[in-house]
Amino acid sequence: MIEHHLSIDIETRSSVDIKKAGAYKYAQSPDFQVLLFAYEWNNNGVELIDLANGEIIPDYINQALSDNRVVKHAYNAAFEWYCLNKASYSTPIEQWRCTMAHGLYCGYTAGLEATGKAIGLSQDKQKLTVGKALIKYFCTPCKPTRTNGGRTWNQPWHDKEKWELFKEYCKQDVVTEREILKRLSLFPVPDDEWYMWQLDILMNAYGVKVDRKVIEGALCIDTVSTEKLTEEAIKITGLSNPNSPAQLTEWLEKETGNKIDNLQKATVIELLDKDYPENVRRALEIRQQLGKTSIKKYVAMDEACGEGERVRGLTQYYGANRTGRWAGRLVQLQNLPRNYIKTLDYARELIRNKNYSGLKLLYGNVPDTLSQLIRTTFIPSDGNKFVVADFSAIEARVIAWLAGEQWVNEVFATHGRIYEATASQMFHVPIEKITKGNPEYDLRQKGKVATLALGYQGGTNALIAMGALDMGLSEDELPDIVQRWRQANPRIRDLWYAVEQAALTVMQTAQPQGIYGLIFALEGDVVYGQSFLTVQLPSGRKLYYPKPFLKENQFDKMAIHYYTVGQQTKKWEVTSTYGGKMTENIVQAIARDCLAITIKRIHDKGLQTVFHVHDEVIVDAPLGVQVDYLCNIMSEPISWAPGLLLKGAGFESSYYMKD
Structure with missing residues (x-):
């Protein structure tokens, strides 16, 4: 049972460039060192241990690092966890929580400074902006010169004023992390997600061998x-x-x-x-x-x-x-x-x-x-092999299951030839005639590009972006393909509009709306003034749209707007959404939850996932493990998704490749 909370921020040094090599290799360097250790025990104020100047972490904090009754918090906690263990402080990942991951869960950005601003922290609670210069001075090697006596590291005594400022910077990071945590704790991360985060950190720490x-x-x-x-x-x-x-x-x-x-x-x-x-x-x-x-x-x-x-x-x-x-x-x-x-x-x-x-x-x-x-x-560990499998057409399966598009579900329950079946529905041609070798009825390409491009309310531009013109289709054909696909998939089409209407109704009435096993709600708090449009998925996880409001979009239509990190600008800014786009978020999120459950199941079988890409998992497995075994794990039913038919397909190899 958790009895105490310990928030931590450390400052470290290493000759390895963390941006190029990553945190793990950075902490493996022989000259890696923890310089400062700032912490807050429960709500007792921030303390700082100047390890570089010989101060020692108190015994009760040392013991707390491995005590399962103490939950440890940090911003980007994977760094603190790995570095402290590398520095011989034993602390299990199961006892840690990451405030950055919590912020990402709630729709915020990743950086501590940026999240502090986005969440609305007052100036005195925000990260100090002098940090980059201080980190460069104390945490990375310096060029030896005649002026600096030929030294390769700047030590605390080389600039005592900067060092005191560096200590304040370290303490302030704990203040900022704690303030963010206070606000986020009102919108908790499910326990299953914390377990998923821990598995991700363990997988990253294990790594993958390279040739x-x-x-x-x-x-x-x-x-x-x-x-x-x-x-x-x-x-x-x-x-x-x-x-x-x-x-x-x-x-x-x-x-x-x-x-x-x-x-x-x-x-x-x-x-x-x-x-x-x-x-x-x-x-x-x-x-x-x-x-x-x-x-x-x-x-x-x-x-x-x-x-x-x-x-x-x-x-x-x-x-x-x-x-x-x-x-x-x-x-x-x-x-x-x-x-x-x-x-x-x-x-x-x-x-x-x-x-x-x-x-x-x-x-x-x-x-x-x-x-x-x-x-x-990328190669397996010595004596092992890679067993690789991915979900077959998972987004098409999920959207059909969610919308109740029965003919699509039946395709996946039987022959699985979704492109041919889609063309058959669109053009009213028997599926057995839709073959690559039959010039009269070679409609498979149209069925394929429509399936891949049109599931999220896309039109002719979506078909072009998916490569329709490169497939030999003419631009004149595209509107007809869009129309035929929508007529063949009326329940998926209805899903877009239902999702949009549910979200708009929530914004207009502040009353939760339940459709298709999803719960749309407006959530917020009166203490800090946060607000979110949330969508609870079948798994229980939620999608968060921060600071939502209604406003006409570029098409003069009332639409939901919210704050997010712009894909192009990488800045915290306003964007708008609509039914098809929200449907895409929901479907991809459900597909992601299917992958998460699979990763957990693989872990529970005692197997080591070394990385995963999109809907594919790469397992570093003993020679006796067969690909069918992994595919069967991927095909297992999921309790919160009754009737969702999943299928895995894969291969075995002595190196990673695209099969």
């Missing part, structure tokens, strides 16, 4: 490739720096007689479709190859690789905000390039042996080949 030889080989080959491509470009163009967009643009305009707007990725692809002379085409191809940025992921893996040749800290719990989905960190797993090469084993060996000539001879485009091999750098 160092692949990393070293890829970086070596990329250097050779860049040199050779640059030399060839100079030879073709005569430019001193063919990598310069300004120089290359001027040359291309001169050679083609056409105006070139820019040399962005999409523009280069368009230019390569034109009937240009061979020298122009080759210059554009080189530009395309030199512009391959995915090689940076090898650099990121190299910098983040720590103890045991493992990369740690690859996922951020609730990093995608609101829906609760995870975000990628360091290597950014969410946007790994796909692999199409059939001979992956051979390509990997060429890279491991730094064989540029062999790679060039066999695969031609070296940067693209290196890009495809990024996934394969």
